[in-house]
């Protein structure tokens with residue numbers, strides 16, 4: 001059998017298809033697993049490799065070293081899980097115009113022109129080969145062995161060229177690329193080959209796509225029977241191929257349908273493993289001991305309910321009922337409560353905390369920022385009235401105390417709060433998330449509420465165990481950032497979730513408009529007029545900037561407002577910043593620049609206050625107090641106002657450089673207005689041009705108030721790799737094929753299967769291959785990934 005491709009590089013003895021390979025491949029396509037016996041034509045004493053086989057023994061030391069250096073691949077299994085990025089047919093050409101400087105690429109192109117000349121500065125000759133995709137061109141330059149390359153690269157030939165893209169003298173080029181020519185003369189050889197797809201792998205300069213292809217072939221050809229982590233029954237129920245067939249199918253598909261089939265099956269591996277880990281974790285968490293805190297009639301909770309100035313919404317009652325039942329169990333609650341901004345999560349949390357206090361325990365409420373901790377402290381104290389004033393003159397009989405712990409409070413106040421927490425005098429302790437890691441003692445911590453945080457990692461769980469001295473407190477995590485269902489099922493897969501879908505009655509709608517400041521400067525003037533009108537009507541407004549100013553640089557997410565942004569906007573930063581537009585832009589507008597400009601210009605005469613993360617805590621609190629108390633008309637702020645800040649009289653918001661914020665973040669921001677009975681107004685100011693992606697995003701925010709839709713849009717607009725990749729950069733990836741948005745159905749099915757498997761057999765003793773695969777997944781530091789996200 002002739003080799004499929006003629007070799008372009010004689011020093012590389014690439015035989016793309018070993019004589020035995022074709023046969024073993026064809027057999028494999030008709031069986032569920034590859035043959036365990038050596039294929040005919042192969043010497044029978046040749047050892048069959050397993051997936052654990054070190055690569056060195058299979059592909060040789062040199063290739064193995066390159067595989068390890070390039071991608072950390074050590075075993076046959078590692079290599080076979082290094083999947084092709086895409087496939088090309090022979091004759092397909094890469095769009096050369098799309099190449100970017102600095103990218104490592106493998107392109108398919110045709111040689112158009114070959115020229116050589118003597119170099120001026122150095123001895124020797126330079127060969128320049130121009131390749132084309134039919135329209136765009138790319139230069140390949142070679143400095144040595146010019147005659148030799150020239151003989152190979154004759155015009156008209158097709159090849160794969162790999163290297164790093166750079167620009168020289170205005171021309172896109174690959175300097176000294178690796179290449180492999182595709183032979184033209186055996187093209188007629190066979191329809192069999194014509195249809196065949198060439199896999200294109202993620203590659204590096206030292207480990208090219210065709211090196212990988214070659215190694216993969218060697219591994220596949222020597223692979224013995226493989227243990228399939230997918231249980232037979234699962235495969236049968238969902239019509240999935242065996243692992244061996246799927247590995248062949250993804251690396252050497254006869255057609256795209258076969259590759260697709262293989263991908264689906266391999267996605268199942270990822271989904272089932274992840275879901276099995278999460279199911280095990282849910283089970284283990286549910287088995288931990290916790291003190292039951294059942295509801296007690298006639299206690300603080302009843303007194304609180306009697307004082308409540310409004311009636312709970314149906315959703316609040318439902319979620320509250322579920323949480324009350326969770327708290328009555330002897331295993332710790334671990335629940336995520338999500339609900340739109342203003343849906344009334346805090347009341348649910350306070351009621352749960354009071355149930356715990358009635359049962360003899362204490363509760364801690366943790367907020368992402370000091371501003372929010374202070375606000376919670378104030379609103380809880382208000383809501384409790386005399387019932388929060390134990391030991392004070394105006395305290396009620398069965399009253400408790402609310403303690404506030406912040407990093408910046410005075411020593412005396414802090415000492416008193418610490419004492420109240422340790423003695424149990426304080427039923428509720430409010431602080432920032434940092435409280436978990438500080439040396440705060442509780443008499444009997446029964447419950448922890450975590451506001452506006454999505455991640456709740458293993459370190460925090462460990463810290464909790466210490467705080468609660470042995471048993472685990474019940475945990476309620478609250479978030480207003482809607483989490484798409486697939487993300488909830490994977491990243492937060494070990495939390496139970498409750499969702500508030502309705503807003504309390506009497507809320508006014510928020511109108512959102514995009515203000516194109518560049519095209520229509522007049523619109524921006526009008527925006528400031530609107531603010532003046534709101535203030536004249538006795539209401540207040542926010543002006544939000546992406547940046548603080550002073551010495552800082554960069555936009556949102558680049559530490560502009562460090563703690564507030566990083567903590568409060570977890571999902572956003574977890575998903576990674578999107579960097580769609582390249583090219584220089586002016587720095588984002590800053591609070592410290594804009595506030596004085598407004599005070600002297602369009603908002604002259606109004607009472608302005610400034611709020612950002614770099615202010616000392618007392619000043620932040622003072623600014624918030626002044627604004628909440630109506631002593632300021634306009635709050636010029638960074639995203640510190642993003643979460644939880646509740647000033648019902650604030651009815652308008654102007655977001656400057658709105659394109660610098662994420663979609664979900666803008667949605668959060670505008671949730672600050674329209675919390676009272678007056679309609680809210682949110683103006684998104686941008687200089688981006690109509691029709692750009694950034695502008696489209698703003699239009700989308702203006703067009704809907706549905707946070708879940710916007711969260712999905714956010715996810716769609718980021719490249720899928722970033723979704724999970726950000727959290728595990730530089731590591732082997734446990735999820736290579738699975739994508740959260742498009743694989744929702746598959747993930748849901750895998751979750752059901754995994755839950756059933758783990759329920760029937762918690763240790764997965766009857767599924768050794770699955771258990772082993774999970775074991776190695778967790779070994780590879782993936783545990784860290786799963787825990788931390």
Ligand code: ADP
Pocket residue numbers: 310311312313316339340341342343344345346347480504505644646
């Ligand atoms: P979020 O879910 O954003 O944390 P909050 O708990 O801060 O929302 O509630 C927003 C405002 O709505 C608060 O002022 C709160 O007192 C009020 N609120 C909560 N529940 C109701 C209700 N059922 N009816 C009327 N107002 C309510």
Ligand code: MG
Pocket residue numbers: 345346451644
């Ligand atoms: Mg809140």
